[in-house]
Amino acid sequence: MDEKNILEVNIIKTINVSQDVVRWNYWDHEHLDNVHSGYKRSDILYEKANYVLRIDQVKIPLIPFLTAQTPLFMVQHSREVSYTFAVQFGVVSKTTITVKEINSNECRVTMNYKFYLNGWRRILRPILKRLIPKWNEKIWLEDLPIKLRRQLVRNIGFKDFMGLPKEIKDRIKTEGNEVSLPLPRIKDSNRDKHPLKNIKN
Amino acid sequence: MKEKILLGSLEEIADNPLVKYYEEIKDELIIFREADSKDIKIFSSICPHNGGPVNFTNGKLVCTWHNYSYDSATGVCNNNKSKIRLCKKDYVIDGDSIYLING
Numbered sequence: 001m002d003e004k005n006i007l008e009v010n011i012i013k014t015i016n017v018s019q020d021v022v023r024w025n026y027w028d029h030e031h032l033d034n035v036h037s038g039y040k041r042s043d044i045l046y047e048k049a050n051y052v053l054r055i056d057q058v059k060i061p062l063i064p065f066l067t068a069q070t071p072l073f074m075v076q077h078s079r080e081v082s083y084t085f086a087v088q089f090g091v092v093s094k095t096t097i098t099v100k101e102i103n104s105n106e107c108r109v110t111m112n113y114k115f116y117l118n119g120w121r122r123i124l125r126p127i128l129k130r131l132i133p134k135w136n137e138k139i140w141l142e143d144l145p146i147k148l149r150r151q152l153v154r155n156i157g158f159k160d161f162m163g164l165p166k167e168i169k170d171r172i173k174t175e176g177n178e179v180s181l182p183l184p185r186i187k188d189s190n191r192d193k194h195p196l197k198n199i200k201n
Numbered sequence: 202m203k204e205k206i207l208l209g210s211l212e213e214i215a216d217n218p219l220v221k222y223y224e225e226i227k228d229e230l231i232i233f234r235e236a237d238s239k240d241i242k243i244f245s246s247i248c249p250h251n252g253g254p255v256n257f258t259n260g261k262l263v264c265t266w267h268n269y270s271y272d273s274a275t276g277v278c279n280n281n282k283s284k285i286r287l288c289k290k291d292y293v294i295d296g297d298s299i300y301l302i303n304g
Contacts, residue, residue, distance in 0.1 A: 028251070030267045146253070146266060153252035156227045161285060163249035164228060171227035186250075186283040190268075 002118070007125050009113040009132045013140060017151040019080070019101040022109055024179045025147050026074075026082060026097060029054060029191050036142050038135070040067045043194035047182045051075040055194065058088070061131070076181060091124065092116045105151065111136060160184065203304040208232060208243070210297045218257040220246050226303060229254075230290060235273055236260035243290040243301065244276050250285060262287065 015022065025031075029052070032039040041057040052074050057067040072086035084095040096112040113132055117125055156171040158164055161184065165171055185191060192198070206225050209232060213219045218233035231246035237260075244262065246255040253266030262271040270280045276287035291302040 034266060034268050150252055153247055158252045160251055168227055188282050
């Protein structure tokens, strides 16, 4: 294992939403294929409070009718830091997301990507170096209105599966409405239909 | 005591649904004509699942974040086994104006 085979890309953004909203967006597995044009399907195989094993079908750039299966393991390491380990086209990657709260309505998101490019995979270095910032920007822009709206509805007291408070006077920002993992899903969610998840033993 | 809140005009929903946030009630509403009956319906357009935006397209009320769909007459979620539903609003029409009946 040679560290010089690692390609590292760093991207830092600030956003006018709480740290909680950013974390919610990363753990909202159900939006992927509805919101992001690069995703065709996403299946959860196993999850616990702070980790998930997921298989995504990602559309291949320039030939979007073809998809690549990407197994990924995502873990919320601490309140601020999450790691995602994935394998795509035989390339192992590690993504570290650090979400630092600036204030209750603003945070800084540091996205660090590492790709292990050994052997023939070295030829992918210039491609990935150019592709990752573009891909990151696309995903960021697709997620941006979601995060801003999520902040807006939370500021008027919205709660998942409950909606807004009945009384208008209660439609104010409430504390203690934090993200609790795993995010609850309905019983027959599309994320839970993979045969290997549902088979017993 | 019930109050009337001006939401918009019939002209505004002639071709497309009207989706707008109303500060007076701190809610975002969708006002549209049903595909078949052409009846006017008003619901909160904040999806009770995660707060996503509910749109009315091709005769269906659908949340664009997670594809939850709702019955356009009742607001009941109709593509899964959950019991969530969109909040339906009462209204009156006075001349060309649509008013929410609140309270």
